Amino acid sequence: MSHQAHTVAVRATGVDMFFGTPENRVVALKQADFEARRGELIMLVGPSGCGKTTLLSVIAGTLTPQAGTVEVFGQRLDGLGQEALTTFRRQNLGFVFQSFNLIPTLTVVENVMVPLLIQGRPFDEAHARALAILDKVGLKGREEGRPNALSGGQQQRVAIARALVHEPPLLICDEPTSALDKDTGAQIMQMVRDLSRSPERCVVVVTHDHRIFRFADRIAEMEDGRISRVVDDPKLLDTTHL
Amino acid sequence: MYRLALNMLFGDRAKLAMLLCGLAFSALLMAQQSSVFFGIMSWTYTPMVNIRAQVWVSDPMVEQVNDAKPLRDTDLGRVRSVDGVAWAAPLHTSFVQARMQDGNFKLITLVGIDADTFAGAPAVLTQGRIEDLRLPDTVIVDEWGAALMGRMGVGPDGKPKNTPLKVGDTFEINDIQARIVGICKVKRAFTGGPFVYTTYDRAKGYTLGARRTLSFMLVEPQKGVTPAELCDRIERATGLKAWTSDTVIWSWGERSLARNTFWWFWTNTGIPFSFGTAVLLGLFVGIAISGQTFYSFVLENLKYFAAIKAMGAGMGVIARMLFVQAFTAGLIGFGLGAGMAQAIGRVMIEKGMPPFVMFPQILWATFALVLGISFVSAVIGIIKVSRVDAASVFRG
Known part of the structure; x- marks a missing residue:
């Protein structure tokens, strides 16, 4: 196995994805190639409708592409059935959503416990691990409160805690700062970056927010359903169209 | 996850309250209406409860206890001669008009019992003595009947006041005097008329013109002979119909007169249809309110389920989470509804109207139906969640 194979966390090759009927087809991804490495935070950027979210869904195993191959930490996803994909997501993925998706009727700690309970971990173990990670993200003392009682930044911290509590190798972040102000967004991204710094982890962030580009190791720009270029320095990107 | 599922349910108090209201109302309607129905139906075989005997013998064409087809007096001797009979006593039952002292008429159930043995006499007398029935022109009236046949007057406060009949009061049956020597406690009858007990021979006198007055024979088996066994022997020997006094209407024994009476009313009257409609209404209301509320609960949580x-x-x-939520709500809703039905029933039983009999089977059936409502609600939610694409969480 080559050195490159060891360092690749996510590889999508020649991915096609379209929606609608054959007569009324909307092409979301067209021969899209994407690669993310272990230990890096890569951002997917591009104008609305370019296919970022679709590519993210394909990588996350919530959408199955019509063509192409998808490999995440050595596991081919394109041939897996729904049950296997569900199991794969349960073991390997953490999610941070744009609108947090914290369950308002549960407490903060209960929200964080969800991925562990889905994995079938005992309640007490899940509770202890959730408390520990909430401490890490600076929410000690807020565990028993409801998410709605927290600020937007605090809610996103809870979401990050929930995404990382089961220590998934791949962290998927969908517009994690879009509902936050500049400073809070920066704090959140710093936290994501710090918590994800591990050779066995990879973070893929979809964003429109050019203010957080500086936290990326690399930035992949999308256009018309494919990756148009990948840059190491955000300054090289023309962000006027984003 | 189930603990979190319950926390999700209990965390939304407004929805939970609405859900519980629907389920509790449904359980209340189903349990209460069924209990009133069975209460009314239990009145149909009241004579079996009030006139106690192990075996009843009737004309072969008799279908139920309120439909007496008179027998010949000589049939009594034939029954007494059957092997296994300890004793047999005559019984007269009929509906006759009683004329009150104020000129009013009331329909009564006249019960003529054997003057020697008093077989079939009421179990509880609140006033008087049973032996006084041997005095001329005497009757015993039930407590409720005494009030119904009482005198209307004006009380000290100027309001209308009913004075119940008491020992010593008189009325007339077919122009023959009936003097009250006792007041008894008996179960009320479906026909609504008071029970008036007298001796068998005097009952013959009160029903002038009736050629045959023997309605039933009350029979006691000898030791070691079961009622069902004796029924077989009597039927074989006499060609008459013999019944057991078993009042468990759920049993399938064809020998029970009470059971046959119950099912006769079930098939020949509109009572089951009427109450059945109310019970169905409860079921549909439950499904509509609970299904709708649970569906809206699922809709509100849809994006979280997708996440x-x-x-x-x-x-x-996820399906098990929804079942846990729906069945927990169902359990609580059933508890509330059944509790309210019991409380209402307690008041009804104290007042005596309308009749109320809550069999354990009613509670079990209501419980099953409420769980059915919960199941339907959960399935509706599961269908909705199953159609949600996990990828939808990335669409904002």
């Missing part, structure tokens, strides 16, 4: 799906929860886990 849980994206995080790797299979539909099996």
Whole structure:
């Protein structure tokens, strides 16, 4: 196995994805190639409708592409059935959503416990691990409160805690700062970056927010359903169209 | 996950309250209406309860206890001669008009019992003595009947006041005087008329013109002979119909006169249809309110269920979460509804109207139906969640 194979966390090759009927087809991804490495935070950027979210869904195993191959930490996803994909997501993925998706009727700690309970971990173990990670993200003392009682930044911290509590190798972040102000967004991204710094982890962030580009190791720009270029320095990107 | 599922349910208090209201109302309607129905139906075989005997013998064409087809007096001797009979006593029952002292008429159930043995006499007398029935022109009236046949007057406060009949009061049956020597406690009858007890021979006198007055024979088996066994022997020997006094209407024994009476009213009257409609209404209201509320609960939580799906929860886990939520709500709703039905029933039983009999089977059936409502609600929710694409969580 080559050195490159060891360092690749996510590889999508020649991915096609379209929606609608054959007569009324909307092409979301067209021969899209994407690669993310272990230990890096890569951002997917591009104008609305370019296919970022679709590519993210394909990588996350919530959408199955019509063509192409998808490999995440050595596991081919394109041939897996729904049950296997569900199991794969349960073991390997953490999610941070744009609108947090914290369950308002549960407490903060209960929200964080969800991925562990889905994995079938005992309640007490899940509770202890959730408390520990909430401490890490600076929410000690807020565990028993409801998410709605927290600020937007605090809610996103809870979401990050929930995404990382089961220590998934791949962290998927969908517009994690879009509902936050500049400073809070920066704090959140710093936290994501710090918590994800591990050779066995990879973070893929979809964003429109050019203010957080500086936290990326690399930035992949999308256009018309494919990756148009990948840059190491955000300054090289023309962000006027984003 | 089930603990979290319950916390999700209890965390939304407004929805939970609405859900519980629907389920409790449904359980209340089903349990209360069924209990009143069975209460009314239990009145149909009241004579079996009030006139106690192990075996009843009737004309072969008799279908139920309120439909007496008179027998010949000589039939009594034939029954007494059957092997296994300890004793047999005559019984007269009929509906006759009684004329009150104020000129009013009331329909009564006249019960003529054997003056020697008093077989079939009421179990509880609140006033008087049973032996006084041997005095001329005497009757015993039931407590409720005494009030119904009482005198209307004006009380000290100027309001209308009913003075119940008491020992010593008189009325007339077919122009023959009936003097009250006792007041008894008996169960009320479906026909609504008071029970008036007298001796068998005097009952003959009160029903002038009736050629035959023997309605039933009350029979006691000898030791070691079961009522069912004796029924067989009597039928074989006399060609008459013999019944057991078993009042458990759920049993399938064809020998029970009470059971046959119950099912006769079930098939020949509109009572089951009427109450059945109310019970169905309760069921549909439950499904409509609870189904709708639970569906709206699921809709409100749909994006969270989608997120849980994206995080790797299979539909099996989510379906079980929804079942736990729906069945928990069903359990609480049933408890509230059945509790309210019991409380209402207690008041009804104290007042005596309308009749109320809550068999354990009613509670079990109501419980099953409420769980059915919960099941339907959960399935509606599961269908909705199963159609949600996990990828939808990325669409904002």
